[in-house]
Amino acid sequence: MSNIALCCADVGVQFGALKAVDGVSYNFHRGGVYGLIGPNGAGKTTLLNVLAGRLMRHSGSIVCEGVDITSMSPHQRARCGIGRSFQITKIFPDMTVLENLRIAAQIGHGRFLPFWLAPRYDRRLAQGIDAMLDLTGLTAHRDTVAGTLSYGLQRALELGVTLMPGPRILLLDEPLAGVGHHEIESSTNLIEVASVGRTVLLIEHNMDVVMRLSQRIVVMAAGRVIADGTPADIRDNALVRSVYLGDEEVEA
Numbered sequence: 001m002s003n004i005a006l007c008c009a010d011v012g013v014q015f016g017a018l019k020a021v022d023g024v025s026y027n028f029h030r031g032g033v034y035g036l037i038g039p040n041g042a043g044k045t046t047l048l049n050v051l052a053g054r055l056m057r058h059s060g061s062i063v064c065e066g067v068d069i070t071s072m073s074p075h076q077r078a079r080c081g082i083g084r085s086f087q088i089t090k091i092f093p094d095m096t097v098l099e100n101l102r103i104a105a106q107i108g109h110g111r112f113l114p115f116w117l118a119p120r121y122d123r124r125l126a127q128g129i130d131a132m133l134d135l136t137g138l139t140a141h142r143d144t145v146a147g148t149l150s151y152g153l154q155r156a157l158e159l160g161v162t163l164m165p166g167p168r169i170l171l172l173d174e175p176l177a178g179v180g181h182h183e184i185e186s187s188t189n190l191i192e193v194a195s196v197g198r199t200v201l202l203i204e205h206n207m208d209v210v211m212r213l214s215q216r217i218v219v220m221a222a223g224r225v226i227a228d229g230t231p232a233d234i235r236d237n238a239l240v241r242s243v244y245l246g247d248e249e250v251e252a
């Protein structure tokens, strides 16, 4: 089996005259966290949407673990092992934490089940939900209505909902956006734990978190990948610094 989790070949997205993603070719290897960074409007979210199948009008192709998924729907891609987190929108605020996770688990299962297998399925479902409550630190909140949780805990639930079907590839778009200062550490720890054994693409503006969690960093600007490397490489990269700081004296 290929050790490439996701392969983008010459991916392009155009909005009118704007090339939001401009010929991106990149292999995301299996395992580890890729931080996807770049200034506002660089094309990071657009690229993530293409990978998740949320934006189908693009050029180029996407291969996931050796399978061409370019024309697959988000649902089909989820079945291929791709999970994408949204900014809270995936949780049902009027339902309890437990109900949210149960729905995610049932959607993840998705197949018709003969009645004689149902008790075993229910037991496994309950075990999976208990494990997810434990992982996300939500066990004490299992019967809490989701919308009343703190923002950080809502994000934890949202990640739990994304993880419930067991994705091998996780696309995280600003998982810490809006999380209060006092919850950053616990939220970061959760992402770290959730990343174990998965390939993760992480868009995040909190650079300390990106540098801490990522094994590799991919830098985008004006729709293109302009650099990639270890966090240390990227920190020392003059071109990256110039893109972020607008330092025109720094040469590429």
Ligand SMILES: Nc1ncnc2c1ncn2[C@@H]1O[C@H](COP(=O)(O)OP(=O)(O)OP(=O)(O)O)[C@@H](O)[C@H]1O
Pocket (backbone or CB within 6 Å): 015, 018, 020, 038, 039, 040, 041, 042, 043, 044, 045, 046, 047
């Ligand atoms: N649906 C759309 N229609 C028109 N233009 C869009 C659309 N979505 C994104 N854009 C534009 O495409 C460019 C890339 O946007 P994108 O959201 O991918 O950038 P980003 O790197 O994720 O930025 P940020 O860090 O601010 O979220 C921006 O100029 C944005 O305004």
